[in-house]
Amino acid sequence: xxTWQRFKNSxxxxxxxxxxxxxxxxxxxxxxVVISVLAPVVAPYNTYDTAxxxxxxxxxxxxxxxxxxxxxxxxxxxxxxxxxxxxxxxLRVSLLIGVGAVLFQSLLGIVVGLLAGYxxxxxxxxxxxxxxxxxxxxxxxxxxxxxxxxxxxxxxxxYEELAVPLLIIIxxxxxxxxxxxxxxxxxLGEKNKEYVEAxxxxxLSGWRIIFRHILPNTLTPVxxxxxIQVANAVMSExxxxxxxxxxxxxxxxxxSLIRSGFEYIFxxxxxxxxxxxxxxxxxxxxILLLGxxxxxxxxxxxxxx
Amino acid sequence: MxxxxxxxxxxxxxxxxxxxxxxxxxxxxxxxxxxDLVGERVTPAEREVIRERLGLNDxxxxxYGRFVKNACxxxxxxxxxxxxxxxxxxxxxxxxxxxxVIVTALILIVVSIPAGVYAxxxxxxxxxxxxxxxxxxxxxxxxxxxxxxxxxxFSVELNWLPSYGRGxxxxxxxxxxxxxTWDGIKHxxxxxxxxxxxxxxxxxxxxxxxxxxxLETEYIKFAWAKGLRRERxxxxxxxxxxxxxxxxxxxxxxxxxxxxxxLTESVFNWQGMGFMFIEAVERSDTSLxxxxxxxxxxxxxxxNTVVDIVYGFVNPTxxxxxxx
Numbered sequence: 001x002x003t004w005q006r007f008k009n010s011x012x013x014x015x016x017x018x019x020x021x022x023x024x025x026x027x028x029x030x031x032x033v034v035i036s037v038l039a040p041v042v043a044p045y046n047t048y049d050t051a052x053x054x055x056x057x058x059x060x061x062x063x064x065x066x067x068x069x070x071x072x073x074x075x076x077x078x079x080x081x082x083x084x085x086x087x088x089x090x091l092r093v094s095l096l097i098g099v100g101a102v103l104f105q106s107l108l109g110i111v112v113g114l115l116a117g118y119x120x121x122x123x124x125x126x127x128x129x130x131x132x133x134x135x136x137x138x139x140x141x142x143x144x145x146x147x148x149x150x151x152x153x154x155x156x157x158x159y160e161e162l163a164v165p166l167l168i169i170i171x172x173x174x175x176x177x178x179x180x181x182x183x184x185x186x187x188l189g190e191k192n193k194e195y196v197e198a199x200x201x202x203x204l205s206g207w208r209i210i211f212r213h214i215l216p217n218t219l220t221p222v223x224x225x226x227x228i229q230v231a232n233a234v235m236s237e238x239x240x241x242x243x244x245x246x247x248x249x250x251x252x253x254x255x256s257l258i259r260s261g262f263e264y265i266f267x268x269x270x271x272x273x274x275x276x277x278x279x280x281x282x283x284x285x286x287i288l289l290l291g292x293x294x295x296x297x298x299x300x301x302x303x304x305x
Numbered sequence: 306m307x308x309x310x311x312x313x314x315x316x317x318x319x320x321x322x323x324x325x326x327x328x329x330x331x332x333x334x335x336x337x338x339x340x341d342l343v344g345e346r347v348t349p350a351e352r353e354v355i356r357e358r359l360g361l362n363d364x365x366x367x368x369y370g371r372f373v374k375n376a377c378x379x380x381x382x383x384x385x386x387x388x389x390x391x392x393x394x395x396x397x398x399x400x401x402x403x404x405x406v407i408v409t410a411l412i413l414i415v416v417s418i419p420a421g422v423y424a425x426x427x428x429x430x431x432x433x434x435x436x437x438x439x440x441x442x443x444x445x446x447x448x449x450x451x452x453x454x455x456x457x458x459f460s461v462e463l464n465w466l467p468s469y470g471r472g473x474x475x476x477x478x479x480x481x482x483x484x485x486t487w488d489g490i491k492h493x494x495x496x497x498x499x500x501x502x503x504x505x506x507x508x509x510x511x512x513x514x515x516x517x518x519x520l521e522t523e524y525i526k527f528a529w530a531k532g533l534r535r536e537r538x539x540x541x542x543x544x545x546x547x548x549x550x551x552x553x554x555x556x557x558x559x560x561x562x563x564x565x566x567x568l569t570e571s572v573f574n575w576q577g578m579g580f581m582f583i584e585a586v587e588r589s590d591t592s593l594x595x596x597x598x599x600x601x602x603x604x605x606x607x608x609n610t611v612v613d614i615v616y617g618f619v620n621p622t623x624x625x626x627x628x629x
Contacts, residue, residue, distance in 0.1 A: 133320050136609050137602065138564040145598060148586040152594075153335050235447055239568055242449045243583060258450065262572070265457055273457075277450045285445035 015297045022293040025286040032283055036092040043085035062271050075271045078260055079249070086252060087276050091283065093253040097167050098234040102226055104172030105233075109179020110222065114210050116180065117187025128184070131177035142174035143236050147245040160248035167246055171236045175229060182225055186218040220298050227291035231284045238280055254280045309617050317610040322373070324602035328595040329372045332382070333365065335591055381596035386588045391596030395578060400482065401471055402566050402577035408497040409562060413504055413555075421512025422547070425520065426539060437513075440506030448565055452499035452572040459495060467492050469574050496573045503565055504558055511554060515547045549619060556612040560605050 007013055016022050035042050060076040062083075074083040116127040134142065147170045151159045159166065190196065191214065199209045240246035241255030242262075249260050254276045261272030347355075361368070375381070384391045424433035460468035471492050474482060484490065519525065520543055528538045567579035574580065578597065585593040 133323055136320065137605050138561045140561075141564040141567075141601065141605075144564070144567060144582075148582075148594060149331055149335070151586060152589055152591065231445070238447055239449065242447075243568065243571060245586070258453070262449075262453055265453060266461055268461070270457055273453055277453070281442075281446050281450065284447075285442060288445055289441075 012297060016293075019293060021289055025289040025293075028282065029286045029290060032091065032286070033095065035088060036095050039088045039092045043082075043088040045082040045085040047081045047086045047089050061269075074275050077257065077272050078264055078269075083271065083275060086257060087254070087279055090252050090254045090257050090276060091279060093164070093247055093251065094234050094237055094255070094280070094283070097164060097171065097237045097247075097253065098230045100164075100168035101171035101175070101233040101237070102229045104168055105176040105229065106179050106222060106226060108172065109176040110183050110215070110218075112176065112180040113183025114187055114215060114218075117184040118191060118206070118210050118214065124184075127180065131180045134174075135177045135181075139174040139232075140236060140239065143170055143240060144243065144245065146170045146173060147240050151245060160250075163247050163251070167237055167240065170240070171233050174236070175232065178225060178229070179222065182221050183218050186221055187214055190214050190217050224291065224295045224298055227287060227294055231287040231291065234280075234284055234287075254283075306617065310614055313610055313613050313617070317606045320606050321603065324606075325373055325376060325599060326369065328598045328602075329369050331598075332372075332591055332595045333368065376599060381599055382592035384585075384593040384596075385590045386585070386593070391593045392600070394581065394593060395596055395600050398576065398578045398581045401575060402563070402570070402579060404482065404484065404493065405496055405500060405566060405569070405575060405577060406559070406562050408493055409500040409504075410555075410559060412497060412501040413508055416501070417505055417508035417512055418551075421509045422516055422539070422544060424509065424513045425516035428517070436509060440509050443502065443506035446502070447568075448499060448503045449568050449572050451502045452495070452569055455495045455499055456572070466495050468495060471576055496569050496575055499572070500562065500565060500569045504562065507558070508551075508555075512547065512551055515550055516543060519543045519546050553612060553616050556608060556615075560608040563601060563604060 016026070040046060060072050060080075062072075062075040072082045072084070074087070077083050077086055112127050112131070116124040147167070150166055150170065154162065154166075196209060196213060199213050204213075237246055237253060238255030238258070241253050242259045244259065247253040247256045249256055252260065257276040258273050258280070261269065261274075261276070265273055363371075379392055381391045383389070384394050387394045420436050423430075424436050427433055456468040459466045467488075471489060474486070474489055476482075482489070525538060525543055528542050533542075566575075566577060567582060569575065570577045570579035571583050578600075582594070582597050584590075585597065
C-alpha cells in the first residue's frame with residue numbers, strides 16, 4: 001500500500017473528514033501559508049522596493065471609502081505602502097519567524113529531553129532543574145528580556161538588520177523547556193520497553209538507540225505541541241514587534257505594522273491597525289483550532305471539557 | 306511538611322542566585338558603570354582610575370559576590386537616566402502596576418467564576434455556547450489588539466473614557482493611588498479590562514472544566530439522590546471543591562499577569578514598572594534593566610514558592626513527589 005493510500009485509510013484522515021471545523025481551519029491555514037510563501041508573486045506591490053513607494057500616498061483609506069484610491073484596495077500605511085501587500089509580506093515574516101522559532105526550540109528541547117530521559121541520573125537532574133527554573137518565569141518575560149538585552153548588546157541598527165534570525169533564537173530560547181519536558185516524559189515511558197532492550201542487546205550504540213529507535217516513538221506529542229507552539233511563537237513575535245523589540249518598520253511583520261498604525265489611530269486612520277490585526281487573529285485562531293483538533297484525535301485520553 | 310517547606314525555600318534561594326547571576330553577567334558585559342557615572346567626556350586615564358576605585362578590575366566571581374551582597378541589602382545599582390538608586394525608581398513605579406493587577410484580578414474573579422459555573426451547570430444553553438465561543442476566539446487575540454480596539458471605540462470614537470496615563474492620583478502614605486479619585490478610576494477601566502481579557506478565556510474554561518468534572522462524581526450523585534435542593538448541591542457541595550485547583554492556578558497566573566502588564570502599560574502609557582522597562586530599553590539604562598529583572602524574578606519566585614507551599618498543605622501527595 002502506498003503512503004497516500006495508508007494515509008487515506010487512517011484514523012486521522014477519517015476524523016478529519018468528519019470535522020467541519022478542522023476542514024475549514026485547515027483550508028484557511030493552507031490559503032494563508034500559500035499566499036505568504038508566494039508573496040512576491042501574489043502581492044500587488046513589492047513593498048521592499050522603495051522605488052515604488054510614494055510618501056504622498058501615505059494614509060490613503062481603503063478603496064471603498066471617501067478619498068480612497070482604486071489602486072490600493074485596503075488603503076496604505078504611514079509610509080505610503082499598499083497595505084494589502086505590506087500585510088502579505090508581514091504575514092510571510094511572521095510565519096517565517098514562527099516556524100523557525102518552533103524548529104529551533106523543538107530541536108533544542110528534543111535533544112535535551114532525549115538526553116535527560118535516556119541518560120538519567122545527574123545529567124537528568126541538572127537539565128531538568130534548568131528547565132524548571134526557566135519554566136517558573138513566564139516565557140513572554142524571558143523573550144522580552146532576551147530581546148531587550150540583545151538589542152542593547154548589538155545596537156539598534158545591527159539588531160534590526162539581524163532581526164529575523166535573532167527573533168527565531170529569542171523566541172526559541174524562551175520556549176524550549178516545554179519540549180524538553182514532553183520528550184523526557186515519553187522517553188521515560190519508552191526506555192524500558194522491550195524493543196529498546198533488544199536494540200541494546202544487539203549492541204547498538206546509545207546514540208543510535210536514542211535517535212533511531214526512541215525518538216520516532218516520542219514524536220506524536222511533539223507534533224501536537226508544535227502546532228500550538230507555532231501559534232504561540234507568532235503571538236510572541238507580534239508582542240515583541242509591538243513593543244519595538246522585534247521587526248523594524250522597514251521590514252514589518254504583522255506586529256510591527258500594528259505598532260506603526262497604533263500611533264495614527266487617534267487621527268482616525270483605523271485601517272492600518274485593523275486589517276493586520278484581523279489577519280493576525282485569524283492566522284493564530286486557525287492554527288489553534290487545528291492544534292486542538294489534532295490533540296483530541298491523537299490523544300483521546302487528554303480530552304477535557 | 307517542615308522538610309518540604311525548607312526544601313522549597315532552598316530551591317527558591319537557588320533560583321534567585323541563578324537569576325542574579327544572569328543579571329550580573331548582563332550588567333558586566335553590556336553595562337558601563339563609568340559612563341553611567343561621569344558621562345562620555347572623561348579621558349581614558351581618569352576612567353581607568355575610576356574603574357580601579359569602583360573595583361571593576363576585580364575578578365568576575367569577586368564582583369559577583371559583591372553584587373549579591375549589595376542586592377541583599379537592597380542596593381541594585383544606580384539608574385543611569387534617573388540618577389537615583391534603581392530600586393527606588395522601581396518602587397516608585399510599583400503602585401501603578403500593582404493597582405492595575407489588583408483590579409484585573411478582581412475582574413477575573415468576578416467574571417470568570419460565575420460564567421464558568423453557569424457554563425458547567427447548563428452546558429447546552431445558548432449563553433454557555435456564546436461564552437465558550439468567545440473564549441475560544443479570545444485566546445487568539447493578542448492583548449495589545451484588544452487594548453487598541455478599546456481605545457479606538459471608547460476613547461477616539463465615543464470619547465467616554467481616557468486612553469492615556471493614570472489620571473489624578475492621591476498620595477496615601479507614600480503610595481500614589483488612583484483608587485480614590487473619580488478621574489483615577491476612569492483611567493483604570495480600559496487598561497484593567499484589556500489586561501483581564503488575556504486570562505479570562507483561560508479561567509472560564511478552567512472553572513467550567515473543574516466544575517463539570519466535580520458534577521460527575523459519586524458524592525454529587527449521592528447528594529442528588531438524597532433530594533437536596535439544586536442550589537445546595539451546586540454551590541455548597543460542588544462549587545467548594547472546584548475552588549481548590551482554581552485558586553492554585555489563579556496564584557500562578559497572577560505572576561504571568563505581571564509579564565503582560567508590559568504590553569498593556571505600553572499601549573496605555575500607564576506609568577508603571579512595565580512602561581519603565583520599555584523606556585529603560587530605549588535609553589540603554591542597563592542597571593535599571595537588571596534591577597527590574599531581579600525584582601520581577603523575585604516576585605515570580607515568591608509567588609511560586611508560596612503557591613507550592615500552600616498547595617503542599619492542601620494536597621499531601623505533592624510533598625512526597627520530588628524527594629529522592
